[in-house]
Amino acid sequence: MSFSLFRELARGGGGAPAIRLLSSARRSRTLLMVSLLARQAPPEVLVAYDALKAVSAAAPKAADLVLAHPMTGVAVSRASRATHAASPGLFTGMALATALRAGVDLHVEAPCEELFLPTVGRVRGGAVFSVLNGQLFVDGVPHAPVSPVRLALGPREVELDTDVDVARWQEVMAAGWDELALNHPEVAEECALAVTVLSPIPTPPSGMASATLADAFGCVYLSLPPDPRTAALTLVHELQHAKLAVLIDLFPLTEAHPGELFYAPWRDDPRPLVGLLHGTYAHLGVAAFWRRYTDGRAQEEHTRWRTASRQAAATMLASGRLTRLGTAFVTEIAEVLDGWDGPVSPGARTAAETALARHRALWEDANRQRLP
Structure with missing residues (x-):
């Protein structure tokens, strides 16, 4: 991988060249494990x-x-x-x-x-x-194999690997794809190459859940999104996790000591450094997503997650636990966040700052006995 492509990935993008390289790397990893199993x-x-x-x-x-x-x-x-x-x-x-x-x-x-x-x-x-x-x-x-259900998302299809209300999933995810393609074409291009399987999970009381497994590059685990914009945001968020999971396979970015835990402004529990890195990279994508919109909620969400990601980047850079490449990676993230400059209403800024302060206070109270 060229350093210029590494840098583009660090800044949240990379485009089709990055996805092709990461996909190839993951295929090579799988093939290597197949060979080792055969021995x-x-x-x-x-x-x-x-x-x-x-x-x-x-x-x-x-x-x-x-x-x-x-x-x-x-x-x-x-x-x-x-x-x-x-x-x-x-x-x-x-x-x-x-x-x-x-x-x-x-x-x-x-x-x-x-x-x-x-x-x-x-x-x-x-x-x-x-x-x-x-x-x-x-x-x-x-014998005819039982084929997976397929959803049409824009110009392509993805597998839906479980028995759900297919018509409803088709409606919501197709509309979410249209939202992504219209307002976030660069991310849509990456998703079109990377995401091949959607794996539904139960809807939690909070209303939405999603996840990415490091071994399942190309699969997004998610509950049914409540609306198209949330569907698009979920794909953005999980794509970032998927990209970073493969990148960490290729290059050591952290040198965290076992047991070291850090505050993450999006989690209720303390996180190891690699977990904080994952969350920061994902929320770089989240902040970039909300930056494309101008309504009050979007301004609040963008401000909150931009600030949270910048705080987490500062924590990592000050930790002394990043490798040379890890320092370069996080420095690029910080530069992107610092470079975003645009009007934010006083109300949206106040709401974002209040949410961040409340989260930190609740986190400190809940984890007082867990941290030194």
Whole structure:
């Protein structure tokens, strides 16, 4: 990665070149873990792995799509961390998905329970799996995979990987995508390349929740947004987490000591330095999002999260726990935040300052016994 692209990422962007590089890095990581799992695999798993190798050599583009699927990253990462060997189903599912996508014939004898075929769907278990002329056979019987639901977001589709009110999700997320494309085209371009799966989670009492797993690059976990603008904001927020998760894999940015905790103006609990960095980078995106609007709420939200992110950046820079690249990264964040200059109404500024002060006071009271 060039330092200029690193710098663009640090400033909250990076565009299509950054997403392509990060996606490639994540595929390489997954492929490396697959190779390491194979070295420790028993014979029944090696049968499936050999099938995956053969079909990947015959159809490298389809294999790349399967490797890049967020849930492939999750499954391979979990298997790598497990104390027991990977199951034959992991490699069998990847091999069958590749063969079906590419139209390549394949035969695998590997007893498996229900299989996940990344980008294709799920199939029931069996002992013998074949792909012939684009058709899947399980134990000699034709079998159609249960395909994931797909939502149309602007010019592309994403998977919706659970059973929900599809029509409602389609309505809200499509409108959110339109909001993103209209008012935040640079972020929309990044999302179009990065986000391939939406994974619904329960709606909390607060009304909205979202998350990103470091191993699931390209997947956004979220409850149903209440409106299109919140849907767009959620994609912005989680995209920042996803980008940083891969960047931290590539370059050490922190040298935090175990047990060190810091105040984060958006959390009720103390955070380790890497968690504070994640939150700061995400809220850089949040502040940039609200900056595009001029209504009173937008001014308040922009002012609050710009100030909060700047405070957190100052905390990190003063901590002495950032690497050289980490210092450069956070310095760029601070410069972006300092460079934003625009009119803010007195009411919005007062409301933002009051919210920040209230959060800090409540946090200090709640965590008085947890910090030195």
